Amino acid sequence: MTAPPRREQRATDQPVQSMTDRLVDFVSILREHGITAGPSETVDAAEAIRALGLSDTNRLRSGLAATLLRRNGQRSVFDQLFDLYFLGPGETQPMLPETPESLDSLRDRLVSALTQDDRAATTELARQALTELGGYGGAGTGQTSGPVSAASGMGWSSYLTMKTLEPEDLIDRIVDGMGGTSQLDTTVHTIEAQRRVDAFRTAVQTEARLRSAQLRGTDYIARRGIESATDQVDFLGAREQDLAEMRRLVTPLARKLATRLAARRKKSVRGQIDMRRTLRRSMATGGVPIDPVLRARKHGRPDLVVLADLSGSVTGFAEFTLQLVQALQDQFSRVRSFGFIDTCDEITSYFTPGEPPTPGLSTRIIRESRVARFGSSNYGEALQGFTDHYLDALGPRTSLLILGDARTNRTDPNLEALQLMCDRAKHTYWLNPEPARSWSTGDSAAGVYAEHVTMHECRNVKQLTEVVARLLPA
Numbered sequence: 525m526t527a528p529p530r531r532e533q534r535a536t537d538q539p540v541q542s543m544t545d546r547l548v549d550f551v552s553i554l555r556e557h558g559i560t561a562g563p564s565e566t567v568d569a570a571e572a573i574r575a576l577g578l579s580d581t582n583r584l585r586s587g588l589a590a591t592l593l594r595r596n597g598q599r600s601v602f603d604q605l606f607d608l609y610f611l612g613p614g615e616t617q618p619m620l621p622e623t624p625e626s627l628d629s630l631r632d633r634l635v636s637a638l639t640q641d642d643r644a645a646t647t648e649l650a651r652q653a654l655t656e657l658g659g660y661g662g663a664g665t666g667q668t669s670g671p672v673s674a675a676s677g678m679g680w681s682s683y684l685t686m687k688t689l690e691p692e693d694l695i696d697r698i699v700d701g702m703g704g705t706s707q708l709d710t711t712v713h714t715i716e717a718q719r720r721v722d723a724f725r726t727a728v729q730t731e732a733r734l735r736s737a738q739l740r741g742t743d744y745i746a747r748r749g750i751e752s753a754t755d756q757v758d759f760l761g762a763r764e765q766d767l768a769e770m771r772r773l774v775t776p777l778a779r780k781l782a783t784r785l786a787a788r789r790k791k792s793v794r795g796q797i798d799m800r801r802t803l804r805r806s807m808a809t810g811g812v813p814i815d816p817v818l819r820a821r822k823h824g825r826p827d828l829v830v831l832a833d834l835s836g837s838v839t840g841f842a843e844f845t846l847q848l849v850q851a852l853q854d855q856f857s858r859v860r861s862f863g864f865i866d867t868c869d870e871i872t873s874y875f876t877p878g879e880p881p882t883p884g885l886s887t888r889i890i891r892e893s894r895v896a897r898f899g900s901s902n903y904g905e906a907l908q909g910f911t912d913h914y915l916d917a918l919g920p921r922t923s924l925l926i927l928g929d930a931r932t933n934r935t936d937p938n939l940e941a942l943q944l945m946c947d948r949a950k951h952t953y954w955l956n957p958e959p960a961r962s963w964s965t966g967d968s969a970a971g972v973y974a975e976h977v978t979m980h981e982c983r984n985v986k987q988l989t990e991v992v993a994r995l996l997p998a
Contacts, residue, residue: 543573550609553746554592557601558756558986561592568592581610596776597754597769597985604750607730608742624656627688635694638720639701646720650727658685658732678739680732682725691721755985759841759957760929767840770985771847777989778851785855785996826921826950828856831910832871833928834863835901839886841957842927845988849925850875855996860917863889864906865896870914901931903969904938911941918948923995926954926977930963930970937969942976953995954979955988 547570551561561569572587585606593602630653637645661678698717704710737745754769762770801817809815830849832842846861853859863871871889890896918924924945930937946952956963956970960981963970970979982988 543578544570546609547573549743550605551592553605553609553743554602556747557605557750558753559592559598559601560594565592584610595755596773601750601753604730604733605746607733608737608746611730611734625652627657630656631689631694634689634724635697635701638694638717638724639698641720646724647727650724651731653689654680654682654685654728654731654735657688658682658728660684680735680739682729682732685728685732686725691725695721755989757985758983759844760837760983762840767844770840770844773985774844774847774851777985778848781852781989781993781996782855784993825855825857826923827858827919828853828860828923828925829917829949830859830861830925830927831868831906832861832863832926833865833901833903833906834886834890834895835865837901837931838927838929838957841982843886844985845927845955845982846871846875848988848992852992852996856923857921862910862914862917863893863895864903864909865890866900866902866905867894867897868906868909868914869894871895900933901928902935903928903930903932904936904941907938907941907945911944915944915948918945920950922949924949924952925995926952928954929956929958929968930954930973930979931967932969934967937972939972939976942973946977951995952977955982955991956980957982959983 547566551566551569554561568591569588572591573584576584576587578584585603588606589599589602593599630649634646634649634653637649658681659679660681695714695717698720699710699713702709702713702717704713733745733749736749754766754773757766757770796819798817798819802813802815805815805817806813828849830846832846834842842863849859849861859872860870861872861875862868871893874885874889874893954973954977956979958968958970958981962968963974963979973979980987980991982991
């Protein structure tokens with residue numbers, strides 16, 4: 525009489541155990557991608573799953589993000605991994621239809637769906653477009669029925685799909701379909717069309733990732749097919765959309781660093797014990813130092829001078845760091861910024877604290893200022909130009925921050941000028957966006973410069989944040 529309930533209980537327990545394993549695997553892969561989630565966050569995520577259920581994936585996505593994420597710039601990685609572990613690949617591999625739809629017809633239907641902002645139709649078209657345009661190496665032809673090896677050359681490409689659909693032309697056609705008579709209407713419609721095409725691109729990327737997981741396995745794609753979080757994208761390899769996301773991180777990052785500095789100052793505001801005066805006061809208590817006397821702490825904030833390489837290879841790194849420093853200028857009594865390629869010029873006026881950074885700022889600086897004469901990096905000439913014209917910017921209360929990859933195009937590194945600058949400043953630091961293993965390769969003089977100045981590797985926002993937090997005045 526008791527057998528049926530036991531069978532029912534086993535059937536009920538199996539999905540719970542499966543979801544538990546899935547959550548543990550999901551949290552583990554999040555850690556591998558730099559998203560810190562400990563046991564307490566995992567328990568909170570399990571409670572969120574229990575409370576929200578599995579029927580609405582968007583609601584579940586938001587709930588797990590709220591319990592597992594702690595920093596800006598992590599949501600894109602979280603979303604990609606969530607799709608793999610909670611949407612899962614389809615049960616069967618998509619097949620090409622016997623008579624594929626013509627490209628023109630597909631693009632016409634896509635333009636119509638995006639113009640009307642039909643989400644359901646757009647999602648279906650993303651699947652169809654990837655099936656007909658994004659398969660390579662035999663994917664979608666029905667030649668495989670299970671996971672394949674990484675060396676098989678088979679997969680799905682969102683890049684090939686979008687390249688064939690020509691997104692820029694799609695945007696123009698969507699704008700035309702929205703109507704509008706004024707220039708303002710056109711501008712607003714262009715922004716909205718760009719947003720809708722980006723959403724379609726994301727849908728194609730998600731579908732390609734799920735199908736690739738079906739071919740190669742979820743764990744394989746989770747480790748090798750996920751775009752890095754914004755704060756872990758290398759400055760030197762960042763795309764324009766990555767740099768745009770980095771610019772949006774400037775203000776919250778500066779606010780976080782300022783809060784950290786305020787806490788550090790509060791802890792150290794009382795100064796150190798003055799032993800001589802403490803012992804003298806202890807005479808009134810029989811030699812027991814009940815009431816220690818503290819040395820008066822010297823208050824005041826240092827000056828900061830930033831010297832940044834604005835050449836093409838490190839422009840994104842220099843621009844982001846300059847904007848971060850300007851956002852932190854309240855932590856210094858004065859901030860002055862200088863840029864160089866093969867000559868040096870002051871660029872402080874191009875940065876306005878409190879105002880959002882503008883794209884193309886480095887290009888405008890290069891065009892309007894005197895940071896370049898011939899256009900190729902020449903650290904020796906740039907350092908000489910600084911010592912000739914701006915050496916008075918350095919003093920006993922000044923911290924000097926140099927930004928650049930130290931690649932001199934095999935010209936004289938001018939160590940004498942650098943040493944003179946170091947002697948004039950209180951502290952000198954060099955932030956290098958290249959990995960440390962590359963500092964002495966090719967035309968890099970980083971190894972030579974590092975003998976005269978403390979050099980830090982700052983390849984991404986995460987490393988830059990850690991370095992700046994250590995170097996901020998206490």
